Amino acid sequence: MRLIESIRNIFKIPELKVRVLFTLTLLIVYRIGAHIPTPGINSEALSKFLTEKGGALMGFFDMFSGGALSRVTIFALGIMPYISASIIFQLLTVVIPAIGRLAKEGEAGRKKIVKYTRYATVVIAAIQSFGIAMGIEGMSEGGFVQNPGWSFRLLTMITLTSGTAFLMWLGEQITERGIGNGISLIIFAGIVARFPNAIFSTFNLVRAGELSIFFVLILVVMMVAIVGGIIFMERGQRKIPVQYARRVVGRKVFGGQSTHLPLKINTSGVIPPIFASSIIMFPATVAGFISIPWVQGIAKQLSPGTTIYTIMYVGMIFFFSYFYTAVVFNPVDIADNLQKHGGFIPGIRPGQKTSEYIYRVLTRLTFVGAIYLSVVCVMPELLISRFNVPFYFGGTSLLIAVGVALDTVSQIESHLVTRSYEGFLRKGRLKGRKG
Numbered sequence: 557m558r559l560i561e562s563i564r565n566i567f568k569i570p571e572l573k574v575r576v577l578f579t580l581t582l583l584i585v586y587r588i589g590a591h592i593p594t595p596g597i598n599s600e601a602l603s604k605f606l607t608e609k610g611g612a613l614m615g616f617f618d619m620f621s622g623g624a625l626s627r628v629t630i631f632a633l634g635i636m637p638y639i640s641a642s643i644i645f646q647l648l649t650v651v652i653p654a655i656g657r658l659a660k661e662g663e664a665g666r667k668k669i670v671k672y673t674r675y676a677t678v679v680i681a682a683i684q685s686f687g688i689a690m691g692i693e694g695m696s697e698g699g700f701v702q703n704p705g706w707s708f709r710l711l712t713m714i715t716l717t718s719g720t721a722f723l724m725w726l727g728e729q730i731t732e733r734g735i736g737n738g739i740s741l742i743i744f745a746g747i748v749a750r751f752p753n754a755i756f757s758t759f760n761l762v763r764a765g766e767l768s769i770f771f772v773l774i775l776v777v778m779m780v781a782i783v784g785g786i787i788f789m790e791r792g793q794r795k796i797p798v799q800y801a802r803r804v805v806g807r808k809v810f811g812g813q814s815t816h817l818p819l820k821i822n823t824s825g826v827i828p829p830i831f832a833s834s835i836i837m838f839p840a841t842v843a844g845f846i847s848i849p850w851v852q853g854i855a856k857q858l859s860p861g862t863t864i865y866t867i868m869y870v871g872m873i874f875f876f877s878y879f880y881t882a883v884v885f886n887p888v889d890i891a892d893n894l895q896k897h898g899g900f901i902p903g904i905r906p907g908q909k910t911s912e913y914i915y916r917v918l919t920r921l922t923f924v925g926a927i928y929l930s931v932v933c934v935m936p937e938l939l940i941s942r943f944n945v946p947f948y949f950g951g952t953s954l955l956i957a958v959g960v961a962l963d964t965v966s967q968i969e970s971h972l973v974t975r976s977y978e979g980f981l982r983k984g985r986l987k988g989r990k991g
Contacts (some may be wrong), residue, residue, distance in 0.1 A: 565972055571736070579734035582726050583745045589722070590624040590631045590746070593716050595694065596708050602700040603627045630719040632688070633681055634740050638724050641676035643667055643827070650883050677724055678717060685716035688710045721951075731857045736964035737972075744960040747953045782932060786958045789928045794823040794921055798912070815899075817890070821920060822925040824880040826959070829952040831935045832872035836865060870930045877926040878919075887914040929955075 567573045593599040605625050624631040649659045649669075658665040689712035693704045701708055723742060730738030763768040795816040805908060891911035893899075901907045904913045 563677060566968065568970065575733065575971075576734045576968075577739065579730050579736065579857050582730055582734065582738075583741065584741055586631070586723065586726060587749060590629055590749075591627070592630050594628050594632065594712060596795040597628055598702065599627055601628070601694065625804050628688075628692070628932045630715055631685055631723060633716050633720045634746065635685060635720070635723050635727065635739055637681040637720050640672045640738060643970075644676065645673050647883055652937060664945070668804055674724065678721060680728055681720040681870050685720075687714040688716065689713055711739050735930065736960070738785070740960040741954070741964065744957055747957050764832070782935065782954065783958055787962065789821055789925070790959055790962060793818045794821070794917060795819075796917065797902055798894065799902055801900070812852055817914075819914075819921055820925075821986055822928060823885055823922065824877050825926065826952055826955045827880045828873045828876035828926070828929055829880060829955065831876045832869055833952065835872060836868050868936055870934065872934065873930050874926045877890060877922050877929065878902070879917065881922050885918060887911040887918065890914055 566576055603928050624634060645655065645972070647658045655669070685934060686709060689709040692712075693701050693708065724739075727738030727742050730736065730741055734737075734741075758767065758772060762772060795818055798815050798817050800813055800815070876898055888911045891907060891914065894901075894910060896908040901910055901913060932955060
């Protein structure tokens, strides 16, 4: 009942209602575009071929495009080029001092970095789309291309690059005029769009006798438990107490308050599983197209569910968790900012000792976060490989779906709370006497 009442409250607030409907409309446009085929390609035959030969990496990237990649539609590249460009510039802020200084210039610097990210997105999308066109044209035995040649390559490159640019624009419009983060919601919509197929596949397996109802109930309970664990860990923080010294300026006293420095358990988000999956599954995907016995053997050993794959996957998740945390979080800068503003951690000397303490706490939190990511990401793979379960909500997709849902609900909640406070003040406002 409380959920229904909250949904009703959304449509009682004109501004929030417009934002929610605007977001839903653009997401519907995205899902419609994900079914428009790329000109000059036999989409049905190519989709069947890619699904059979593409392997794990095809399924991984197809998840982010909402099935558009396997069907080779105009949104086949999805929003991944934008994500790649964003990650590259985030890493360059540490490697290149000029970009690092630009990131510290406030809103003006942020706008410049966003502009450069857009340009990089178009370049990455153009390179990837041209590679896709060459690869499809090279599959001459399949007859997937109706009129091969430079006209097909350029048309495919322009179509797929334009599709990515359009998705990038949709995401920015949702962020600015809608509710939630637009890029994240586009990925979220692509992941959730595959959920009905998973339900129907599970129902067909139960009806065929390949899965028991009892096992499906266990699967549902396990999935609910995993979602609950993800919510708990994503909201988990280590709050380091911070005390600000009092400063007397003239007759005024500044500072003296107590606050805290929040450190998330999972600082790196879903970056480690994405990088680890891409690196490990790329050789297996390439080997899947080569008909050589020993190459096929390597591809089989690197497939999800095998012991070698699991060990390498967990190891890379740990590596990228520490690497990405070190890139985006600098304890030395935090300690310097605290010292400049008169803040200190009780019991810890300002300066180097503070940075060492923050680094030590962050290292322990990252270790716990890496274990959490490994468990969430490996468990679905084991269910798929060992029990033949159609668990289409894999670890990475589940992390993204839950994280985006939490952020979007938080923004809607903030709008509702703000409007409630304004209504309360209007009713309780005291009027001054006249005359």
